[in-house]
């Protein structure tokens with residue numbers, strides 16, 4: 001088979017040749033660009049892990065904020081009792097505050113339908129809180 005030699009890189013070829021020494025539009029050679037792309041590709045698992053870690057931390061912060069809001073609701077109930085306010089009303093207010101903190105609300109029939117549309121997929125963000 002008749003082979004040809006690349007004048008740029010010296011590689012022998014017979015059907016087609018993508019020269020690794022060719023200069024790209026940005027001034028890099030194809031080989032440089034490929035090496036950079038491979039480096040980036042190799043870094044992806046670390047980037048993905050960092051993003052997962054960040055996501056976990058974000059969730060932990062949200063969970064802490066939810067727990068704090070629930071705790072505040074219960075403390076508000078105790079304060080209402082100490083202030084001799086109506087216990088039933090105070091309890092209802094506290095329960096509403098807990099629902100809000102958890103992003104839940106009653107949807108009639110949801111608990112017996114097997115579906116749970118009364119649970120928000122995501123906690124309301126800080127802007128939504130009052």
Ligand SMILES: [Zn+2]
Pocket residue numbers: 006007008009010011017018019020021
């Ligand atoms: Zn070549």
